Amino acid sequence: MTDRPILAFGDQEYTREQLDGLAAGLAGALAARGAGPGDRVALMCSNRPEWIAAVLAIWRRGASVALFSPSWKEAELRHAIGVVRPSHAVGDHPLLGETGLPVLRLDEKPVPPAGQSAPARNAPGDEAVLVFSSGTTGLPKAVRHTHGSVAAAIAHWRDALELTGADRIQVTTPPSHILGLLNIVTALDLGIWMRLHPKFDLDAMLAAIQADKITVEMAVAPIALALANHPRLESYDLSSLRFIMWGATPVTASVAERVTRRTGVGWVPAYGASELPVIACNPVRGARLDSVGKAVPGVDVRVIDLDTRLPVGPGQRGEIQLRSPSLMAGYLPAGETALSMDGDWYRTGDVGYAEPDGWLHLTDRSREMIKVRGFQVAPAEVEGVLLGHDAVTDAAVFGVPDAADGEAIIASVVLRRDVNPGELAAHVSARLASYKAPREVLVVDAVPRLASGKALRRVLKDGYLTEHSPKEDGGRTTHR
16 A cells, blocks of 8 residues: 555655655656766665665666765765766765765755656666675775666565564664665565664664554664663563564674574575675574575575585585675776676685585684775775874784674784874774774884785784683674
8 A cells, every 4th residue: 555654764754655655756856967877877865765865766767876875074075976887876975976976965945846857767688776885996886786786686485584574673774885775675666564763773673663563673783682682672562572683793692592582583694795685594483593594496506625625515515606696796996896706607706515404504704804894894995094193104904703793803013203103093084984993003113014015914913812812702702
């Protein structure tokens, strides 16, 4: 029914008809600015209903949407524009005015009436969305998804979590990240009622579960740890929840079990990536905390020996590779695509093994990307900013396990003059998104490097883990 609310934001609710009307109006405004089929439109916007309407509007115009994080600073935005080369931009971020692009500002004036153009017919092979990940060069790259791969990911998510139109969810993670986007488009496709939050707030999330009768909650490690440590968790009625999904990082069992003891709500671990949004998931009933689950139907998994590059059998450790209709169409820059493919198999960069009956385990990363709160951080990007400080002559960045964030960023720097390490962390935070700032900055005499000049980040990481005494935090070793 078109008169049934499907979206809530604060005290406002929107029916699908109202949301489509808002999208039609934005599509008309884009048409008036010349945006049309084959274009790429950048979306850089705070969490609000217009974010969803803008995605629908861009698709109505036959264009694809490039999701820009509102947490980005100027250099990150400039790089993303150079990679995607959008023709237009939509949003409410002040930096959009400095891009030189025609910008449709969501707060400028009333949206023009709908009806200026009929919706485009998007084919499965047409580009739909670009989300950003980290490249082997250390700079973010755009992951290209088609309407067909998005539709396949929606079907996988629906089946893995047994989602129906009777479910109710909320979106607290950034919509510009693959998990937020996946939850939104799945909810729209199935007619699931969802609440969009302007930002993450734990008590607001818990209050919404109680008031809105949320049935499926999505969580990443920081949210799980916050739940486990919440002093008043038992004061909230969470009985409407069927389960909480844990994604982005392997489960910290002691944290998950503490939440279950206090609330009675169980967990469903899942595994995905920007390049292939739904890889594996536990069964909704009978989930295990020691595995990311089994591959969802439609996703093929193999494990490749790290040295021979040949497939290995059950129980043998290697790189996890994937095939699926939900796989990305490729990267921008396009040259990055071949580096992440092994024939028609996608190289995840994750190391692990599969049990004989398909249960999948993740044990390490074969690449050096650092995963903070579900976001990939390229060490070279952070190193480049540190080297821009006049006190730094060399730098290398690596990640160490952290119970709250998945990994914490550690920077080793060589200095030409004394400087407070906190100043260097602030230097990064002022130029990159906050989650890319080092948790700790260490002053070293030299950064170990190969003859080629490549920094031996693994040597630095191993030395750090050896020299620093671990602290138990939420059941997992954390280095401060």
